[in-house]
Amino acid sequence: MREPMNVAVLLSAGHHPVSGRACPVPVEMQAIGLGNALGAEMTGLHAGPASETIADALGHGLARLVHLKIGEADDPLASLIAALGTEKSALVLAGRVGQGGEDSGLLPYALARALGLPVVPDASALREGPEPSTLLVEQALPRGARRRLMVRLPALVTVHPAAPAPLPFAYAARRRGVVEERAGIASPRGERAIEERAYRPRPKLIAKSAAGASAAERLKAATEAASGGGRVLVDPPPEEAAREILAHLRDIGVLRG
Amino acid sequence: MTEAAFSLSLAILALAAIAAVMAGGRARLWRAGRPAKVDWMRGLMALPKRYLVDVHHVVGRDPYAARMHALAAGGLLGGSALALLALLPPLGGSRLFWALVALAFAVALAGGFMVGRRRYPERPARLSGGKFQRLPFLLAAYAGGAFLVALDAALAGSVWPLAWPGLWLAAAGGLGLAMQLDRGPMRHAFAGALHLVAHPRAARFEGRRETALAPLNLEAPRLGVATPADFAWNRLAGFDACIQCGRCEVACPAFAAGQPLNPKRLIQDLATSMVPGATNVAYAGSPYPHAREVAGIGGPDLPIVGAGAMIHPDTLWSCTTCRACVEECPMMIEHVDAIVALRRFQTLELGALPEKAAAPLAELRYADEPQGRPLAARTDFAAGLDLPLISARAGAEVLLWLGEGAYDLRYGRTLRALVRLLHLAGVDFAVLGEEERDCGDIARRLGDEATFQRLARANIATLARHSFRRILTPDPHALHVLRNEYPALGGIYEVVHHSAFLDELVAEGRLGVAPLKASVTYHDPCYLGRYNGEIDAPRRLLDRLGLARLEMERSGRRSMCCGGGGGAPLSDIEGERRIPDIRMDQAAQTGAGIVAVACPQCTAMLEGVTGTRPEVRDIAELVLEAVEAMPARAREPAT
Ligand code: SF4
Numbered sequence: 001m002r003e004p005m006n007v008a009v010l011l012s013a014g015h016h017p018v019s020g021r022a023c024p025v026p027v028e029m030q031a032i033g034l035g036n037a038l039g040a041e042m043t044g045l046h047a048g049p050a051s052e053t054i055a056d057a058l059g060h061g062l063a064r065l066v067h068l069k070i071g072e073a074d075d076p077l078a079s080l081i082a083a084l085g086t087e088k089s090a091l092v093l094a095g096r097v098g099q100g101g102e103d104s105g106l107l108p109y110a111l112a113r114a115l116g117l118p119v120v121p122d123a124s125a126l127r128e129g130p131e132p133s134t135l136l137v138e139q140a141l142p143r144g145a146r147r148r149l150m151v152r153l154p155a156l157v158t159v160h161p162a163a164p165a166p167l168p169f170a171y172a173a174r175r176r177g178v179v180e181e182r183a184g185i186a187s188p189r190g191e192r193a194i195e196e197r198a199y200r201p202r203p204k205l206i207a208k209s210a211a212g213a214s215a216a217e218r219l220k221a222a223t224e225a226a227s228g229g230g231r232v233l234v235d236p237p238p239e240e241a242a243r244e245i246l247a248h249l250r251d252i253g254v255l256r257g
Numbered sequence: 258m259t260e261a262a263f264s265l266s267l268a269i270l271a272l273a274a275i276a277a278v279m280a281g282g283r284a285r286l287w288r289a290g291r292p293a294k295v296d297w298m299r300g301l302m303a304l305p306k307r308y309l310v311d312v313h314h315v316v317g318r319d320p321y322a323a324r325m326h327a328l329a330a331g332g333l334l335g336g337s338a339l340a341l342l343a344l345l346p347p348l349g350g351s352r353l354f355w356a357l358v359a360l361a362f363a364v365a366l367a368g369g370f371m372v373g374r375r376r377y378p379e380r381p382a383r384l385s386g387g388k389f390q391r392l393p394f395l396l397a398a399y400a401g402g403a404f405l406v407a408l409d410a411a412l413a414g415s416v417w418p419l420a421w422p423g424l425w426l427a428a429a430g431g432l433g434l435a436m437q438l439d440r441g442p443m444r445h446a447f448a449g450a451l452h453l454v455a456h457p458r459a460a461r462f463e464g465r466r467e468t469a470l471a472p473l474n475l476e477a478p479r480l481g482v483a484t485p486a487d488f489a490w491n492r493l494a495g496f497d498a499c500i501q502c503g504r505c506e507v508a509c510p511a512f513a514a515g516q517p518l519n520p521k522r523l524i525q526d527l528a529t530s531m532v533p534g535a536t537n538v539a540y541a542g543s544p545y546p547h548a549r550e551v552a553g554i555g556g557p558d559l560p561i562v563g564a565g566a567m568i569h570p571d572t573l574w575s576c577t578t579c580r581a582c583v584e585e586c587p588m589m590i591e592h593v594d595a596i597v598a599l600r601r602f603q604t605l606e607l608g609a610l611p612e613k614a615a616a617p618l619a620e621l622r623y624a625d626e627p628q629g630r631p632l633a634a635r636t637d638f639a640a641g642l643d644l645p646l647i648s649a650r651a652g653a654e655v656l657l658w659l660g661e662g663a664y665d666l667r668y669g670r671t672l673r674a675l676v677r678l679l680h681l682a683g684v685d686f687a688v689l690g691e692e693e694r695d696c697g698d699i700a701r702r703l704g705d706e707a708t709f710q711r712l713a714r715a716n717i718a719t720l721a722r723h724s725f726r727r728i729l730t731p732d733p734h735a736l737h738v739l740r741n742e743y744p745a746l747g748g749i750y751e752v753v754h755h756s757a758f759l760d761e762l763v764a765e766g767r768l769g770v771a772p773l774k775a776s777v778t779y780h781d782p783c784y785l786g787r788y789n790g791e792i793d794a795p796r797r798l799l800d801r802l803g804l805a806r807l808e809m810e811r812s813g814r815r816s817m818c819c820g821g822g823g824g825a826p827l828s829d830i831e832g833e834r835r836i837p838d839i840r841m842d843q844a845a846q847t848g849a850g851i852v853a854v855a856c857p858q859c860t861a862m863l864e865g866v867t868g869t870r871p872e873v874r875d876i877a878e879l880v881l882e883a884v885e886a887m888p889a890r891a892r893e894p895a896t
């Protein structure tokens with residue numbers, strides 16, 4: 001039997017979308033569930049000011065939580081980088097996006113870049129890989145499609161809402177769980193030119209099907225337009241893959257010339 | 258005194274000693290349980306009344322069983338006690354006294370005969386087999402044998418050839434009864450008597466409402482019940498009191514729907530599991546329908562719930578907490594308390610809830626509403642109606658508690674009818690608006706006591722900010738929680754259900770009604786009828802509307818659940834039929850065109866029944882119809 005893997009789960013201070021009250025982010029609780037299913041030794045990591053509901057993650061199957069205390073205006077990134085440097089986790093799990101904060105979904109990428117970890121986004125299931133220090137990740141793609149990947153650890157994996165539902169909350173487990181408070185690293189956010197705008201649903205691009213086409217044809221056109229087209233290559237030689245990607249990028253106008 | 262008679266008395270003395278040892282051994286098992294506060298003096302003094310009045314009130318619903326029990330128990334105890342007294346020389350020497358003994362045993366024999374006739378040739382499904390099938394023979398042997406001995410003594414030994422075989426027969430039968438006092442049918446006698454004395458809800462014998470769940474101390478080292486030792490000892494004694502009569506089984510809606518719950522079996526599993534090295538093999542009654550596989554083993558310190566234990570979790574989550582079993586139980590066992598205690602451990606300690614029940618509890622935790630809907634949207638149903646907010650005024654005579662039903666489109670019709678009636682009657686009322694949180698009923702029944710207590714405290718704090726005289730609600734679940742369960746947390750209110758309130762308004766002439774021409778059958782909500790004893794006001798009100806009222810076979814306190822309580826629709830444990838379909842069939846059988854309801858859950862469950870069926874109308878909708886049928890002038894409230 002292999003040693004239990006050391007997994008860190010990133011926890012953010014979420015807010016309930018309707019009540020606006022502090023609450024755990026569901027997809028992060030699902031991440032805990034995936035870690036549990038791996039039989040991993042898990043540590044929750046949160047960098048932020050004091051919060052009452054962060055510890056609720058302990059009720060969802062997490063035994064230990066490290067709270068890195070920083071101020072309201074501090075960027076959690078520096079504290080997380082420092083903490084993950086000492087935790088030596090083989091795997092870092094995060095939600096694909098937070099809830100009720102900035103919700104840009106960028107933090108896992110920034111963190112992975114700083115730590116030099118590969119990122120696998122949108123996991124819906126995890127299994128131990130065939131070799132030591134590997135992990136099988138099932139990735140959730142649009143329209144219910146799934147892709148299985150093998151990654152070499154250490155890695156950072158973000159979790160998709162399509163992962164299994166989190167373990168139900170157990171009040172006594174939260175009571176039993178341990179929160180370790182540590183000082184984080186003060187790192188005031190720089191001035192960022194973020195413009196806030198009201199949400200506006202973007203019109204869907206629907207392929208122009210002939211006005212007289214049948215309902216089935218129009219449906220097909222409407223659904224296929226959103227799927228982006230392209231080709232599926234299975235196990236292509238690297239040169240051919242690179243050529244395909246470049247050609248596609250030229251096609252859609254990302255690359256010129 | 259004949260020699261045989263003297264031997265009989267001695268034999269009974271020996272049997273009594275054996276019985277005492279067996280009973281004592283069983284009672285020692287209860288000491289594994291937690292301590293309980295028991296008012297012994299009061300319980301002992303009240304025992305005759307609790308037995309003769311309260312128990313027999315329940316037993317008497319089945320007149321055959323009542324007669325059978327009176328004869329068998331009365332004759333057996335009377336005859337045995339008298340035969341023991343015969344050891345005193347002046348009594349033992351009296352032939353007249355022995356005639357009395359013979360009479361008592363004859364009565365017992367008749368009772369034993371009735372026991373047999375009930376079980377043979379065919380045993381009704383609700384009764385248990387196994388040891389229970391031997392009971393009539395043991396009774397007959399003991400009572401019949403003792404009768405012969407006593408008869409002989411009364412006739413001065415003239416029928417002695419009958420007396421000696423009689424003595425052996427009595428000894429054998431008596432031994433059979435005494436030896437299985439710890440596990441057999443006779444256990445109910447001593448455990449039941451003790452349970453009556455030390456009952457965990459003694460106030461129910463004093464005519465008080467004893468239906469509120471007791472608050473759980475959230476600081477306790479272990480929350481809820483995992484093992485038999487986590488129950489209070491008098492609860493364990495209560496499980497042992499079960500006589501396996503199966504009345505609860507017949508009443509249970511989940512059992513009828515083929516869900517894996519049988520309250521009788523549940524109590525037996527609990528009683529069995531307190532024995533070290535327990536297995537469930539001896540049970541010989543009806544099983545849990547579609548029983549899920551369990552190991553069927555237990556012990557005082559072993560878990561009760563789980564596939565590797567005695568009771569499958571699905572059994573626990575099938576219960577609608579309708580209390581029909583408690584209402585029918587002649588041994589005064591509190592099934593619902595036991596089920597909720599077990600659920601509390603599953604939910605609070607293990608987080609082992611049915612999948613679909615977890616999400617609503619999470620929403621309750623962070624949004625105070627089981628579907629996570631905005632609290633401000635609770636009053637959306639009233640669009641276009643004048644719905645005064647209590648925060649916008651100095652207070653109101655009546656605070657209208659809307660409940661969860663307000664979010665439901667169908668139920669919104671009922672609430673609109675109620676609001677219009679309140680305006681028509683000139684009632685000074687207001688609602689909390691977005692200050693109203695969920696009352697916590699669902700959380701509590703699903704075992705999430707932490708969420709219940711948080712919601713209750715928050716609501717109590719909100720209510721303390723406003724001035725009103727009483728709370729009016731159309732939701733019996735909210736009514737029960739506000740009226741009976743908040744007091745333990747410091748919120749004491751006068752709460753009235755809309756059926757009683759509208760009945761008052763119509764009686765006082767504040768609402769004028771014209772007779773409606775229709776036939777109606779009234780479905781009692783469990784939380785209004787059984788939990789709160791309110792079965793008359795809704796009926797009185799329907800009668801005031803001139804409706805032809807037909808009763809279903811099960812109505813009033815013995816009504817059958819719609820399937821909507823206790824979080825059962827959330828747990829959604831699979832069965833054969835849906836409970837509301839069964840109930841709707843019963844309603845249709847009356848031939849009434851309308852089922853009158855008085856609860857948002859009942860409305861939702863019964864409206865969900867498909868096919869041709871009576872129409873579902875809330876009492877408020879019917880009252881509004883009757884008010885609108887009045888000529889406009891006469892509708893003005895009488896001033
Ligand atoms: S409360 Fe109702 S559903 Fe639950 S066991 Fe008793 S009768 Fe059955």
Ligand code: SF4
Binds near residue numbers: 586
């Ligand atoms: S629990 Fe009560 S009603 Fe049910 S079988 Fe036992 S004694 Fe009868």
